[in-house]
Amino acid sequence: EDQVTQSPEALRLQEGESSSLNCSYTVSGLRGLFWYRQDPGKGPEFLFTLYSAGEEKEKERLKATLTKKESFLHITAPKPEDSATYLCAVQAVGTQGGSEKLDFGKGMKLTVNP
Amino acid sequence: GAVVSQHPSWVICKSGTSVKIECRSLDFQATTMFWYRQFPKQSLMLMATSNEGSKATYEQGVEKDKFLINHASLTLSTLTVTSAHPEDSSFYICSAQWSAGYTFGSGTRLTVV
Numbered sequence: 001e002d003q004v005t006q007s008p009e010a011l012r013l014q015e016g017e018s019s020s021l022n023c024s025y026t027v028s029g030l031r032g033l034f035w036y037r038q039d040p041g042k043g044p045e046f047l048f049t050l051y052s053a054g055e056e057k058e059k060e061r062l063k064a065t066l067t068k069k070e071s072f073l074h075i076t077a078p079k080p081e082d083s084a085t086y087l088c089a090v091q092a093v094g095t096q097g098g099s100e101k102l103d104f105g106k107g108m109k110l111t112v113n114p
Numbered sequence: 115g116a117v118v119s120q121h122p123s124w125v126i127c128k129s130g131t132s133v134k135i136e137c138r139s140l141d142f143q144a145t146t147m148f149w150y151r152q153f154p155k156q157s158l159m160l161m162a163t164s165n166e167g168s169k170a171t172y173e174q175g176v177e178k179d180k181f182l183i184n185h186a187s188l189t190l191s192t193l194t195v196t197s198a199h200p201e202d203s204s205f206y207i208c209s210a211q212w213s214a215g216y217t218f219g220s221g222t223r224l225t226v227v
Binding site for chain 1: 158163211217218223
């Protein structure tokens, strides 16, 4: 069974204190790994899609990387507005039934204090 | 691009009544839409997958007669919660697949009293 595990479940940082979020996954074959940001009471906001090991993508203070077993979301010099829940999701190759659904991790709540 | 508009953003209804939630893809055609449910401090749980013009595929444990999904056009999918009960209170989110991945609606907070 496909599994997605995010760690830590929650993280508190001081403004400017860089850190990394981990997403480990077990799938029969990876079609894509997705990172989303979710603010309270809102739908997930797309951040990155990674397709193959070694791939990296950056957006402002965020950088996502991918290996064959896990993905990291690096946050450099975070600001209070980066506070949110970060979700990792995987899309597996040959998903049962043909629907290309996403399997989500439980999310990681990030709080950045000023 | 790839915006999904979801309405209403919140709704309160009486127990036993039905509630309809709409999701529209504004600038692309959504062949496939997904409906999720999210409980407080938990991640998204897929309820069903809908394809335009065909019956929805429901995940195990999801009552298809309670959660009616219609995907009659390439830009509109609806979720109707029938005979709602307090335990149906939750945050419902739709998602559509497009060329670059998946985009999500803003969610609907349903409270059944």
